[in-house]
Amino acid sequence: MSATWKQYSEKVIDHFMNPRNAGDIVDPDGTGRAGNPVCGDIMEIYIKVKDGTIIDAKFKTLGCGAAIATSSMITEMVKGKSINEALTISKLAVAEALGGLPPIKIHCSVLAEEALKSAIEDYRQRQAARREQT
Amino acid sequence: MVDPDDVKRAITRKTILVSVMHANNEVGTIEPITEISRIAREAGVYFHTDAVQTVGHIPVNVDELGVDLLSISAHKLYGPKGVGALYIRKGIRLTSLMHGGEQERRRRAGTENVPGIVGFGKAAELVRQEIDEEAKRLTKLRDQLIQGILDRIDHTRLNGHPVKRLPGNVNVSIGFVEGESVLLNLDLEGILASTGSACSSSSLEPSHVLLAMGLPHEQAHGSLRFTLGKWTTVEEINRVLEVLPRIVTKLRAISPSFKIVNAKDKRKENVRHLETV
Numbered sequence: 001m002s003a004t005w006k007q008y009s010e011k012v013i014d015h016f017m018n019p020r021n022a023g024d025i026v027d028p029d030g031t032g033r034a035g036n037p038v039c040g041d042i043m044e045i046y047i048k049v050k051d052g053t054i055i056d057a058k059f060k061t062l063g064c065g066a067a068i069a070t071s072s073m074i075t076e077m078v079k080g081k082s083i084n085e086a087l088t089i090s091k092l093a094v095a096e097a098l099g100g101l102p103p104i105k106i107h108c109s110v111l112a113e114e115a116l117k118s119a120i121e122d123y124r125q126r127q128a129a130r131r132e133q134t
Numbered sequence: 135m136v137d138p139d140d141v142k143r144a145i146t147r148k149t150i151l152v153s154v155m156h157a158n159n160e161v162g163t164i165e166p167i168t169e170i171s172r173i174a175r176e177a178g179v180y181f182h183t184d185a186v187q188t189v190g191h192i193p194v195n196v197d198e199l200g201v202d203l204l205s206i207s208a209h210k211l212y213g214p215k216g217v218g219a220l221y222i223r224k225g226i227r228l229t230s231l232m233h234g235g236e237q238e239r240r241r242r243a244g245t246e247n248v249p250g251i252v253g254f255g256k257a258a259e260l261v262r263q264e265i266d267e268e269a270k271r272l273t274k275l276r277d278q279l280i281q282g283i284l285d286r287i288d289h290t291r292l293n294g295h296p297v298k299r300l301p302g303n304v305n306v307s308i309g310f311v312e313g314e315s316v317l318l319n320l321d322l323e324g325i326l327a328s329t330g331s332a333c334s335s336s337s338l339e340p341s342h343v344l345l346a347m348g349l350p351h352e353q354a355h356g357s358l359r360f361t362l363g364k365w366t367t368v369e370e371i372n373r374v375l376e377v378l379p380r381i382v383t384k385l386r387a388i389s390p391s392f393k394i395v396n397a398k399d400k401r402k403e404n405v406r407h408l409e410t411v
Binding site: 019040042061062065 | 310311312313314315317318319321322331332340350351352355387388389390391392
């Protein structure tokens with residue numbers, strides 16, 4: 001394998017080649033987005049919430065191996081967690097769960113954390129809007 | 135391509151040297167060196183070209199190019215690494231690069247790398263025997279690969295000149311995918327390529343060449359370069375054309391930006407920006 005591969009842990013490679021939770025959620029309760037085309041990575045995370053617990057999470061990501069792997073890992077980590085628990089998932093925890101990331105790829109785990117937080121924020125805003133309506 | 139008129143405008147009274155690479159290493163474009171060197175000569179300025187990419191691959195003649203100085207590297211023509219050569223037109227005097235020894239007519243101090251130099255000579259001799267045939271063969275393979283990619287994968291574009299191009303260079307941008315993720319997949323299939331994407335560099339900045347050519351960042355991030363050489367076969371080209379579309383489809387399926395454009399397609403909005411740039 002070439003040098004591009006050698007920088008990655010086995011877990012990163014596994015989550016990159018076989019991403020978990022890739023795809024859309026029909027009618028999600030929250031959608032979050034991080035990154036931009038200029039930096040080369042765009043990450044979207046969708047969540048489904050029931051009684052304050054994230055029952056499903058999916059992602060779509062345009063980005064490098066590490067970006068795809070961190071998206072895959074963070075969506076695995078949030079499933080079954082309460083909203084408050086999910087908010088405590090840090091970029092560090094994602095990187096650790098993947099067996100570490102090369103230093104220049106740390107920003108990928110930052111994006112994953114941001115995308116998740118933005119999905120939760122979106123969920124909360126929708127909830128607030130709904131409460132106002134009723 | 136470098137516009138000779140731009141070079142003309144850039145020369146001031148203070149200019150002492152103009153240097154333009156003979157062919158760009160990333161996008162393969164062969165620059166109009168003869169025209170540019172003429173401008174330099176008319177302005178009374180020395181002209182240098184970096185011909186590392188071209189010597190051994192296309193015919194190079196210092197008189198036809200009109201250059202004063204030309205640099206070559208052995209490893210780009212299948213010679214050993216660590217040896218190069220500088221052509222200096224008669225009458226041009228250079229100050230020493232390194233002081234302290236008499237070597238290389240006092241231009242560069244230090245013991246010469248004799249095995250390297252011998253290897254360079256042999257490599258040049260060998261490459262000269264087959265350059266015409268090899269350039270023809272590679273140009274054919276190159277065009278097959280370019281055409282195949284553009285035909286089989288939508289939202290793709292060729293970077294660099296379609297014809298005035300190194301025989302062994304293919305550089306394309308593939309929309310809605312990121313270069314490194316494509317490289318990793320290709321690597322697993324035994325295919326080596328490179329990308330101008332920031333994700334594979336330590337600087338997090340995409341290729342300055344592609345950006346200077348006016349490509350938007352996202353297309354620089356989705357760029358892919360294949361280099362063909364002496365040992366590249368038509369079977370290998372066909373295999374890339376078989377494997378690459380599959381990889382792109384797989385990555386686009388999880389790409390959020392691809393989804394947006396598809397939705398736009400349905401609304402018949404203009405999404406031809408990829409083709410028109």
